[in-house]
Amino acid sequence: MGMRASWAVLDADDFYYSARQAKVSSEYAFWRICQVGTEPASEEDWTTVTAMLHRSTGMSHGTITRHLDALHTLDRLPRLKALVESTWLLDMTHLGYIDRTIIKAPAELREDAFLWAALDDDLIECFTPSRARQLLPGKRAIVDTVSNTIRSVEAAAAPDQKPEGGETSAGPTPCEDPASLMRTLPPPEDPFSPVLDVQDLAGGEIRFELIVDQATGIRISDAVSGVASGGKISQAKAMVSLLLGNVTATVTTLLYQASDIEHAPALHPTHGILTDRAAEVLAGMVTRTIDMAGAAEAVTHAYVPTFGIRCSIIGRDWVCRWPGCNRRAARCDADHRVNHAEGGPTTAGNMIMLCRHHHNRKTDEQIHYVLDPHTGDVYWLFKDGTWTVSEAVGPLTPKKKRWAQTYSQRRSRQYERAAAKAAAERFEAYQSKAANAPPARTSGSDPDPPPF
Ligand SMILES: [Zn+2]
Known part of the structure; x- marks a missing residue:
């Protein structure tokens, strides 16, 4: 403009x-x-x-x-x-x-x-x-x-950084051989064990609190969302149906990750940026990879966008595009800017994500928008002639692609720092042992600190 x-x-x-x-x-x-x-x-x-x-x-x-x-x-x-x-x-x-x-x-x-x-x-x-x-x-x-x-x-803590007393189920080992000592420590990639807390409430209800690792949590929440949107029921009801075996779910989990950047961040459309561990676990389960550059240009004659087109719009918009709405795009409807009936194509360049509530406002024609198909910018035009522009914030936007580069650079720098720190700590521990100094860590149960 x-x-x-x-x-x-x-x-x-x-x-x-x-x-x-x-x-x-x-x-x-x-x-x-x-x-x-x-x-x-x-x-x-x-x-x-x-x-x-x-x-x-x-x-x-x-x-x-x-x-x-x-x-x-x-x-x-x-x-x-x-x-x-x-x-x-x-x-x-x-x-x-x-x-x-x-x-x-x-x-x-x-x-x-x-x-x-x-x-x-x-x-x-x-x-x-x-x-x-x-x-x-x-x-x-x-x-x-x-x-x-x-x-x-964040950089993953070096696995040999902290053999702390109490965490080791094997207990203190009277052993001077570093190789066998390592075997008594939990493996560095020990899966996070789920924790369930069940509480009887005063009114006779029962409260369940479940804590799981991010990868498991994402799969559960995607299963629940799938059942909820398929049956048009609440997330809570969907979860109950799933747990009681009244329904079965095919879980579809979307992950966005730049393929041309090393260690690029992996993002999930409702849970955001993934931990290294969750990214690794979920990457191991990938059954289908979609080229987002192709999906951005794809067109279908149907009213409902193809899976690839929908993924492209979600990855660009990330949230409902209505000014001030924060609802996640993955739980929104894809809206045709130029109506399908009036010849508007079903393609990312003619569609934005709007939550159900704001989709209804838009079809009431109280507010209009113009979509820039190249940038994903949405110009909102109000009744009184004023306007504002909302920039797309999803991982497929050019700004976020540049940030993925920054992410990758910071990660490698932090890994180097973590490795240097771990080496320095090993050296310090070695020196203090050589000088016969009292153990630096007072773990209580372990009178003989690890010999490195
Ligand atoms: Zn909305």
Whole structure:
């Protein structure tokens, strides 16, 4: 359209612009004042500090903690912080999404400067517009960005890194031969054992909590989704039917992975980026590979898209394209922009993913859209003549393909770091043994630490 790339929320001509700027900046300033007032508080003081702040502001302990944690996280992301303070693009809610996703990073990574630098880079990329009046990324896109960054800097712990007491079922072994000691340790790829917790509730109901590894969980959730959508029943009812053997399911699991990039991330359309282990397990079960470049161009005369065309649209859109909707595309309908009855072809270039609810709004013709078949951009045209553009965020978009390269580079760098760290630790352990120093790890049950 020949216009400068910009965010729709920062459009100074918009009716709500000034009010939004005032709200976001004053809310931010308020929490910065709270931050100054509560520092320096130790962990033990925190309950007292929030009690005082509650007295002065009426805010709850949980709200105070959440917002101040979000600012603390922002303080570790200098580029993002500068962006927030110079534009007010993001409010405290957005900062909260970022903070609460970063908390899920493995503990040993949370102080890693490389992770924080990578997060800062990826968030700046996420919050840099590429179109005019672009729609701000929603919760799902923000959470996905942070999760994907964390996974990109995670490296599998070297298998010989931590032979800890208590984890070894064989117990301490009075043995000096490293080869036989290794045999007493659990294998590095020990499958994650499922955990089931069954609880009788007061009302007579029974609660089941099942924890499984990611690959198993994805297969279960795909089976449940398949039965639910096939029988038009809830996910819960579908699961009950499956468990009781009232239905059988053919599980179809979609995985998106660039074939031309080494160690490319594998992504699942509802569970997001996979762990190395899950990617390996699921890759071993692949029965069919579809060329997505071909599927993007494919056309069918039928109203319902072929499996390949549907996979192509899901991989491009990733979520329902309606402004602000976060529903996963895999659970959405493919909508013909130009109706099939009016000659609109059944092809990715004429279709977008909309959830059932928003598909109905669209057919009511209260809002219109234009799809750019080359980029996947969707221009939403409102009744009052205003518009916004939503950029596609799926793994098949050019931006995400470039990110897959970054992912691959970070992974190899982290593997090198993990290997170097493991070697250094082995050397240290060897030295301390040579010097007859007391064991570095106090595992309690193991008086004789591993001899390497
Ligand atoms: Zn929707």
